[in-house]
Amino acid sequence: MIHGTHNAIEDPRNANIKIMINDEFYDRQDAKISVFDSGYLVGDGIWEAFRLHKGHLAFSEMHLKRLWSAAASVGMTFPFSKKELLDKVWKVIELNQMQDNVHVRVMITRGIKKTPSQDPRLTISGPNVVIIAEHKKANQDSKEKGITLFTSTIRRGSPDYLDPRLNCHSKLHEVQALVQAIEAGADEALMLDINGFVSTCNATNFFIVRDNEVWTSTGEYCMNGITRQNVIRVCEKHDVVCKQKNFSLFDVYNADEAFVTGTFGGLTPVTKIDGRIIGEGKYGDFTKKLSGFYEQLIEEECA
Template identity: 50%
Template sequence: MTDSHVSTHDAAPDARNDDIRIYVNGEIVHRDEAQVSVYDSGFLLGDGIWEGLRLYDGHIPFLDAHLDRLYEAALYLDLDIGKTRADLTQAIWDTLDANGMTTDVHIRLMVTRGRKKKPFQHPHLSIYGPTIVIIAEHSKPDDSVIERGISLFTVPHHRGLPLTQDAKLNSHSKLNCIIALNHAVRAGADEALMLDPFGFVNTTNACNFFIVRGGAVWTSTGDYCMNGITRQKVIDLCMTLDIPVFERNYSLVDTYGADEAFLTGTFGAQTPVFMIDGRVIGGGKAGPVFHRIRAAYKKLVDEERS
């Protein structure tokens, strides 16, 4: 087991975060005063949904797509957010303005079913809801991870069928992913590579996973993983760039023999993978397809801002 690990969420410490102000149910207060009840559905049961957003140069890329996913999840969960999209968007900007934030910010938007009357499971006990919290932190991704890469370890914990808990839900119930990550860290890796219920390569505990073989980009079918906004943008970019891209079932045999591998997520955008289960991928460096996609994604984000 190694002493230190790389993460797709690595960022340099920023002292400004010691005094940030947080949105809690309509009030924006200092982080030391931000409180949620111990009776809250999210605390008691993980009964909530969330989105991770980025602020780049005064703009939040793909905000509409994130809100689409949030409201779709709320509909599925019978969770009344209690705010229109316009109102929720304004709350995000109010939080950013209260902190004087303009760029290199990570935003965590969380909605739970709210405070319960009693500490039990039934949704009808959540009579004081919903609870909405927005945490915005100064957080710039550590670009040195492009040179260091990420190592993965395939864990026995898989992403389950939708009839148990649909992995497409960005829910507060992340215990399956946390257990998977702990398993990988104990094996000396940075993150966990998770399979689907049939043994095909699926995703990691925190990000979507891609490989490159013969110049073509492969990712999972998306049936058993969070269909990330960045994941879809990469698929769309591949089509624009005439890079063959496939959403398909594939195994560890295909993965170990890949020319390149990388992860996608809102915070780190694209992160190269250099090792999987002790096997070096792509000579232990970021490959040409990765760099081409990363450059195109950066351009896309810049165009969103204009």
């Protein structure tokens, strides 16, 4: 079994889900898109992920704001509003009769190209919108066991050539980092920024706990994680010192605890990095406390 932050309990219902492509519904095996799609050709697309919790899309406004920011960044114009896109998401959820423990992925590409090319002026259609909702409950065993990380030689890029805050389809550098980590025997990759400070992981944001303080990167070179933002929020709410700062592997290796954050898995403990055991090498009490605060925030959001 693949071990990592996206471990989900197998759910046979996913074999029969309906997927929306440009307002039309398709069975899973029939959900296809043209080879002339700009996302397939040159990675010209953006995406967002939502979590359905007890009939509510948690932090949907924050996710939509991030998606619209990404569109503005790449010069993509949507022929629909935030409300209209959210209505599409709900149509998918309702058709699949979903209520809880659901992960929704919205992918929007620039559209169909006249010919294989980077040039956006050769796009001959409006944006292609794909919405996939799956029954995905995080495997609690993964959280209890924790994950291991390996520090990749692939760096998080500078904002002046591919801003790490952009949720785009161009993820090859993150895949390269993950491949390195897997080949080193770890579950996922830890990535440094261009100055050698700890930035983020290949698919999640990274935190450490030192002397009852929570540290995470400055945010200049890391993913614009919604869960990261919410962990910072709950720290402020519960008077937990949370510092957004530069720190190095020197600080990581002797941390008391470490964890990563993401929309799907919430907070997942990290037990080992580069072969070094972090703290006591288990799901630490401080991380458990923060995870409880985060779950409480979700309940409040979806009340």
